Amino acid sequence: MRDEARRAAELLRDSLQERWTLDGLAQTVHLSPSQLGRVFVEAYGTSPIAYLAMLRIQQMAHLLHTTDQSVAVIAHQVGWRDPDFASRQFRRRVGTPPSEYRRRAARREASGLPSLRPHRAPMNPVLTRQSVHPRPLRAGCSPQPEH
Template identity: 60%
Template sequence: MRPRSGKRTTNTRQFSPLTALTRTHHRPVEPVAFDCLKLIVVRSGSALIFSEVGTRHVKVGDVVLLAAQTLCGAEPESSVTTTTIYLDCDYVIDQVFWQYAARLRNRENARDFFDAHYSTPAQVVRIGEDRAGVLMPWLDELAALSLDGPRQERFLRVQALLFSVLDIIVPFVTTTASTASAGRASAVVPAAPRHRQFRPLRVEAQHVAQLLRDDPARRWTVQELAEKAHLSQSQLRRVFVEAFGKAPIAYLTMVRTERMANLLRSTELPVKKIAAQVGWTDADFAARQFRRGLGVPPSAYRRYVCGSDPPDAA
């Protein structure tokens, strides 16, 4: 598993549908989106997180769940130690299929079922310190088994540890009562992008994603992107959503939000100038998009991360 990128390499020998990493952070973690599901267990310390769930304080006993292609950043309060489990989207769909095999006819039904019941891109669940303590030995072993990369002879043990962790956490996960609207699902809710493709990733989708990442400030249109990919607009939207879980312009919004957060952290430029640099000429619109992606306005994000606002930051 790795952060989202316009360019992907396929190395089936190194692929694993799940991996776990334990890290301690003392400095702000810039917002980043991954092409897999993330399950973040807070082991010690505390932090503020910024995502579509808003600004939330997390501590021991909390678990953060992030859908694929969902931006999330963090501001440790002194320090925070977490174990993050990265889960390939297709692998998760397979587990859902077998869990509900009596109700589902095929994997496409399982995908629809998952999108209908787990359509929230980000959420924080409180399992409590006692249950979190139960998870720690399993998380330690998962992380240890992930250090040397995938080992086929240990895969069943890795799965057993994962299922033990999920058995504790999943009952606390909030589910949705109905399917998200088509517009919401295509623009925000991931449509199962994956690190290793079961069929070749369309080069057109890769090309368009790289164009957007190389020049996010450009005023791209779907028509222009479709022409560069030599596809119709409807074809481009279909292959791009299949590859990255978002429509092209929604992906561009995510990239601009990520760049804007980086500039808020690393410069003292006013928000209006930063918005213009990443491609938003309307500062109010930029602020709304930023808040939608990270849960806070740009000025509040800068205040949380840097501790103060420049005089002209508004």
């Protein structure tokens, strides 16, 4: 894996709230946008912006499960300015709207069942510094980032 791809992924993980663009991220890691796109896909199997969306959704799921903050507040915390857009992205990738995800998670927790897992999501890379390749998210896997 090229250092630039690793550095770009690290920047995205560490700065979810940043308004990242491919051009800005490429400039930060000293590559052209097309070069960054190519090396990032080779390393992580997805584009930098799709990777960022996945990270935001994972953090959103974690905050929905662990806080009482509104979807709008959580959307802003993970870097999306428009809560409706955040909700659409969450639903598209997780398979349920954020409010329903929270209700289901709370019901499952109250009944003593394991925490709710999304039935559909694109990818779940190991979010550690040692990460090399993403792993597909299988049914029953958490969307929450590993710490």
